[in-house]
Amino acid sequence: MKIKTYRRTAQILTVFAIFFIPLLNVYELYFVKGTFISMDIGDAAMADPLAVFQSMLAAGRVNEYMLGSVIIPVVLMLLLGRVWCSWFCPYYLCAELMTWLRKKLKMKPYKPVYKDTVPVRQSKFRYIFLFIGLVLMCIAGVPILNLISAPGIISTQAMLIVKFHYVTFELVFVLVLLVLELFYFRFWCRLFCPTGTFLSFFRWKKGMTVEKVRSECSDCLSCVRSCPMMINPMTMGASSHCNNCGDCVDICPDNRKEDTLKFTFK
Numbered sequence: 150m151k152i153k154t155y156r157r158t159a160q161i162l163t164v165f166a167i168f169f170i171p172l173l174n175v176y177e178l179y180f181v182k183g184t185f186i187s188m189d190i191g192d193a194a195m196a197d198p199l200a201v202f203q204s205m206l207a208a209g210r211v212n213e214y215m216l217g218s219v220i221i222p223v224v225l226m227l228l229l230g231r232v233w234c235s236w237f238c239p240y241y242l243c244a245e246l247m248t249w250l251r252k253k254l255k256m257k258p259y260k261p262v263y264k265d266t267v268p269v270r271q272s273k274f275r276y277i278f279l280f281i282g283l284v285l286m287c288i289a290g291v292p293i294l295n296l297i298s299a300p301g302i303i304s305t306q307a308m309l310i311v312k313f314h315y316v317t318f319e320l321v322f323v324l325v326l327l328v329l330e331l332f333y334f335r336f337w338c339r340l341f342c343p344t345g346t347f348l349s350f351f352r353w354k355k356g357m358t359v360e361k362v363r364s365e366c367s368d369c370l371s372c373v374r375s376c377p378m379m380i381n382p383m384t385m386g387a388s389s390h391c392n393n394c395g396d397c398v399d400i401c402p403d404n405r406k407e408d409t410l411k412f413t414f415k
């Protein structure tokens with residue numbers, strides 16, 4: 150079975166969960182509560198590492214409880230790479246839907262021609278964007294990057310719909326991003342999203358990575374063309390840009406004959 154089948158299942162279950170969790174709360178079942186910014190499961194707390202980092206930066210002190218709430222996400226990222234993005238983030242699923250729609254409409258988005266310098270430039274850009282956001286956050290003294298956290302906004306809006314039957318203006322931000330996805334190839338996750346960029350800091354080279362395990366291949370470059378993050382899976386699987394979506398592994402024609410491109414642990 151293709152990796153994408155498992156990934157899609159995880160994505161759909163996540164979307165189901167962001168509506169189902171507040172529904173449980175409506176019926177006064179509070180075993181699980183919260184949004185993707187911060188969630189409690191029983192006695193365990195889980196929070197977006199960037200949201201926690203911003204809160205501690207704004208407060209100017211380390212909070213042990215908050216620090217504890219990032220243990221599960223950080224360990225997950227260290228072991229499995231940025232699977233949060235491609236397997237669980239609801240925005241990523243919406244962006245993939247927009248890619249599908251764009252193909253149906255036969256639209257051609259702006260997509261840079263692949264060169265080895267493209268991933269380097271993308272990385273620099275998104276780290277600079279995150280840095281500027283953190284500087285502005287320090288000046289404002291509030292975690293303003295949460296205001297542009299697409300997964301945080303989507304899960305908060307789902308909670309508002311289920312519990313209070315309304316949405317807020319923040320949803321417009323996500324809708325605008327999704328419309329722009331029709332014109333600029335995967336621009337938000339590739340270049341801007343502070344949540345995804347911050348998670349890249351927890352990319353561990355010994356964790357799960359895409360690796361070309363056979364030196365020879367038919368060199369069709371299908372994997373490069375399939376990569377939504379515009380990196381070369383044959384040489385850059387361990388890059389902090391890779392979100393372990395597995396699209397390159399699925400598409401590699403040589404994998405059907407012999408293991409060529411696959412997920413490995415070092």
Ligand code: SF4
Binds near residue numbers: 233300343
């Ligand atoms: S980069 Fe941001 S919006 Fe994209 S999948 Fe990751 S967390 Fe979600």
Ligand code: SF4
Binds near residue numbers: 398
């Ligand atoms: S290198 Fe492969 S697994 Fe990583 S983002 Fe690109 S297509 Fe997905």
